[in-house]
Amino acid sequence: MDCKEIYELIKLIDSSQLAYFELKDKDFYVKMDKSYHRENVERVEKEHKAYVTENNSKPCDVKLEEALDLNQKASDSEQGNFECIVSPMVGTFYITPGPDKEPFVSIGDKVKKGKVICIIEAMKLMNEIESEVDGEIIEILVQNGNMVEYGEPLFKIRK
Structure with missing residues (x-):
């Protein structure tokens, strides 16, 4: 596959309702994952980096799963x-x-x-x-x- 075909494949999968896609060929392999968990992981990592930057603090050693739980609890208390x-x-x-x-x-x-x-x-x-x-x-x-x-x-x- 060339770059144009890969780009078209990404656009097609992104606009579909598929959450996961995997394609294997002789000399080609691509995997795309749009799952809920992955979106939350990326969001938490981004928010954590922004917090560290804004507050001039050191990154913490909290595991990502714990960070997701803490983030959810903070969000819960804000929502009521x-x-x-x-x-x-x-x-x-x-x-x-x-x-x-x-x-x-x-x-x-x-x-x-x-x-x-x-x-x-x-x-x-x-x-x-x-x-x-x-x-x-x-x-x-x-x-x-x-x-x-x-x-x-x-x-x-x-x-």
């Missing part, structure tokens, strides 16, 4: 009283019941406990995920069509 709805399984996240359909929920929507808020497809089965609390959707943490892992946060809901 809310709960995260997490994925109960590994699969593909869908915010709509089907193509060309309206989303189950949007940011700002009020939801009641038991309302279907998304679908996770696992092993060709569509699993409806219900809200665990009454409240307001303040953030949707996963893009439609992305893969999710067990325990991965999907929504923030203000109680």
